[in-house]
Amino acid sequence: MTTWGLVSTLKAPVEAVLNFAAWHLELGATRLILHFDDPKDPVQALLRDHPRIEVISTDHAYWQRLKGRRPARHQPRQTANATRAYAANTACDWLGHIDVDEFLLPERPVADLLSDLPARCHAARLRPAEALVAPAPSSQVHLKAFSVETPLRHQQSTRIFPTYGRWLNGGMLSHVAGKLFVRKGLPQAELRIHNVLSNDIKNPGQVELSTIPLAHFHAGSWENWLAHFRFRLEQGAYRADLKPAQPDTATLHELLCQIDAGEGEPGLQRFFDEVCCDTPALRARLSHEGLLRVAEMDFDRLRADHFPHHST
Template sequence: MTWGVVSTIKADLKTILNFAAWHLELGAHRLFIYLDDDPSDAFDILKAHPRIRPTVTDADYWDKHGSRPRKHQVRQVRNATRAYRRQADVDWLCHIDVDEFLLPEGSVDAVLSSCPSQVQTLRMRPMEALARDDGYPNHFKRLTLDRAARRDLSARIWPTYGSYLDCGFLSHVAGKLMVRTGLPDLDFKIHNVTVGGQENPGAAEAPALPLAHLHAKSWEDWLTQYRYRHDKGSYRSELKPAQSGRLTLHDLFTTIEADGGEAALREFFTEVCADTPDHRARLSAHNLLHQASLPLDAIRERHFPGAIDRR
């Protein structure tokens, strides 16, 4: 049972290679990596690997495949759909971001091989990383699928800001899809697919295929990405609030920043994102703490030896 990953990426070389190496290590038969730009010389390194199919989505690329969409999210789904329809020489394909890492219980191949034939789309739910300043994340907040319980737990675990969040998550709780290939006229969305007007045919949950989301690797990492996310990304104004009748994340962050500036943002980050003993204890008390190792440097060196040192 073969599987692959498609991702549209704008990141530094180390981040790109960490992502690629992790999924190669898990057994991905093919990685379709669309480089949103290529300032890092990643293309040549990726192209040299027999299981990776990189594409630089420059002006020439978009001249051939329609005009370049202004929004990154639209470019993502256009590229993912193209990979699925024209390139996918695998049995299953998932569309994920560069800060998302499959974290299977066992092997990905075993999970997919055990799927009944009527299952066409598998939903991989996220686990959001707790941020630390001294290495890659190794603790994650888990998600309960009970929506009423999520509201209650949010208020208990994050007393100041939990009522504005969905189980303490800053990013999506919908997860991403692993999709069987060969479905006619499939179109990828960010969190779903459509096939002939039907959304997510043959859908099933994949509890053995959680998705580790490194939304905030550290305070500095989060702050560096904050402004883009607030204006155009996962905190943008048009997104709905996590809980009905509450502020959107966009408005919440606008209010926090207006009241207390960067110091107030740091207080929010400490309560909701940081890997602290107190935060871990609060999550553990409700069985929402997951521990996992992400030895990304070692795995990157195994698949791309010396690639970073040579740059």
């Protein structure tokens, strides 16, 4: 039986962390290796005794042992934690590195899909589909996917998002590179955010694992998106050093800065409404292009099932 686990670096509300853990325990994860970026995060106490969860508090002593100091930016902390977990953990045949707002959506059991991969494959790529923001809470989630083929992706982005599509990579606000499952046993493995290096070989034997889309809850609500906007603009998915989505266009950073400077919050909300909101018109355009995904994600039930004494 193929075994699999996930490693993540987390800093999120209690309910979001429990959602992440419960969803992947339900899918059959052998091990969840959770590094808490805030060593005083109270949710650690709720998870520490679970037999399939490893809770790691990344305090001063942890970083002194691992790196000599705590990296200032969150991306190097994520990669250091993931690399450590890959080297240390022997319980899983495969280890995936994803974030707390990302959820596997396998077409069949994850273990079966991983066991079907050829022996030469040591890196299986999961492509994201971003969750649309529903007008009211619902366990049914609509997501926007994208085409892997780049020219088609750009054409579809422009058709689906008529105002802002040419500044977007397939309509995605965050990454299109996806995340990886990495087979255990690679020598000198260094896990990155979107890749793995082994003896300086990048993603050995990589295969596109299209049967496991990665649901990405990049924008939880207008208020949530706006609260994260400045950080993402400076250090995250909208930062200045990222390339433009399509040739001969401004970067997403430049577009958002222009909207912010010229129109303020009303302009940002118009952008958000077109790109992120779950509307009948957007669902119809996505469906016409074959890019609408639907998932049943009853987090309330899963939290109650897996954490009955801690469900919120």
